[in-house]
Amino acid sequence: MITFLELLVNGISVGAVYALIALGFVVIFKATEVVNFAHASLLLAGGFVVAKLHPSIGFWAALAAGIGGAALVGALIEFLIIRRANVAGHSVLAIVTIGVDILLVTELTRQIGTDVLALGDPWGDRVLHLGPISIAETRVVALAVAALLITAFLLAFKYTGWGVAMRATAEDAETAALMGIRLGRVSLGAWAVAGALAAVAALFLCVFPTPGLDRGTTFAAMKAFPAAILGGLDSTTGALVGGLIVGVTEAMMSGYQNELAFLGRGIGDVAPFLVMTVILLIRPAGLFGTRELSRV
Amino acid sequence: MNATDGLAVRDLTVHYGPVRALGGVSLDVPPGAVVAVLGGNGAGKSTLLRAISGTLRFQRGGISAGEISFEGERLSGAAPAAVVARGVVQVPEGRRIFSRMTVEENLRAGALGARRGARPRMIPHGAAEARERVLALFPVLAERARQRAGLLSGGEQQMLAIGRALMARPRLLLLDEPTLGLAPLMAARIADTIKEINAQGTSVLLVEQNAALALSLASHAYVLEVGEVALHGPAAGLAESDEVRRRYLGIGAAEVAAGTPGERPALSRWSA
């Protein structure tokens, strides 16, 4: 029972981090209808900036720089590529993002090499004991920060002019333009916000119990894709629920992998994709989505 | 008329790829006027409005010749947001309200492109005033403020589409078939509203297939046929022309011949 509770809390915490990534992914899709396969490279870029800068300027300044850096990379991808290519179809742009991803990830992994870079976070490997449950402090912070950011995001999405412009554009871009909404700005904002969220997620994917940022970090980030897709590519609610489902499934499958040995070793890593496949078979548009992936 | 007044369209030619949708169209909307554009399906009415609003590129179209200006400033080539910022706002064909958003949010969306800062000619006091004006015109929008716009009736959706455009405080309102698909009573209400909006100082370019209704509102009218201006002149004169009566007012050739010249025709489709 104790194991179960610990796994559940860990799963929710990791799931909330996946939700941050998936949220950015969904925001880009809503604003531009582009499936952004370069998302993991945004995350890696943010994490890399934090890892490189924290020894000289301290953790918090490095984190701010990482968030700003990833937002800038996102904005640059939008400005230099997505915007120029607006005559091309959305599926062509999705393929272009694969190219961008390969470019960025190759360069960053070359820089990282075989190192495992620490991000210099203040939480270290401290463990909190809540009654019989032991849980890493980093997981508690991750959950709190993710919950805060997600809440702030959803409030902004619902109530600010930026949110109204985003949703109007997502529903009908031509009419949004007729209202004087600047589609270029909406799209640029979406990419920058997605980059910033990805950088925060990078931090929490690389802190304890993970040893740090290495070339494998993108694989961890990839798990946010099934989260976004199973939730529904155009649904912010879907991104949150999808993130949690993936996080909890992964934690449970890994935690009980001895009992699940008949399914094979490393089941925790493939679990997100299994869950996604099962859900898409039942609901092709995802749990909360309105658009099927085949139409992308 | 002075070239710096109102809206001036000069020799406008528009293509969608190889398809020519407009050829050499010239048209004026003087300040404060209601001007109607009539024409059948595919005549190029919506294309004209898209060219003015700068949204042709969404349909893979473009202006290949000619010029559009408003109050002396060039509109052709401007981005849609710049056109709205200058005070030219369109209510598109088929209403195109944001159906997944609430009525209130639709109105907010309409205000996003409004001119910022006070230029002397604009209507003062900004968004709050615009909102009051819209809710006074369409009280039903206040009642339904928190409802999803997609749940409104067709007539209410048209009111929302017009209200949303008014949130940008236009000096010129472009209306694309605002009575399309509405029952006669509702069409008459929309017509009254257009009169009211115009009386409050906004010029109107009204695209309609319901010629009787349009001619009763407009001072001037243009008839488009396959992308060219076939006829234009004062609305009253056009309403009496044989050509318009036969083709757009649904009055048969025999009746036209029988009617005594100078007698005003019964505007059958507008009598609702």
Ligand SMILES: Nc1ncnc2c1ncn2[C@@H]1O[C@H](COP(=O)(O)OP(=O)(O)OP(=O)(O)O)[C@@H](O)[C@H]1O
């Ligand atoms: N996106 C497009 N691509 C190619 N051709 C188009 C496109 N939109 C319109 N056209 C063509 O341009 C011409 C004018 O169309 P437009 O929509 O402006 O007509 P309309 O007068 O508004 O018609 P309706 O009364 O049916 O709305 C038509 O021949 C139409 O087929």
Ligand SMILES: [Mg+2]
């Ligand atoms: Mg039309």
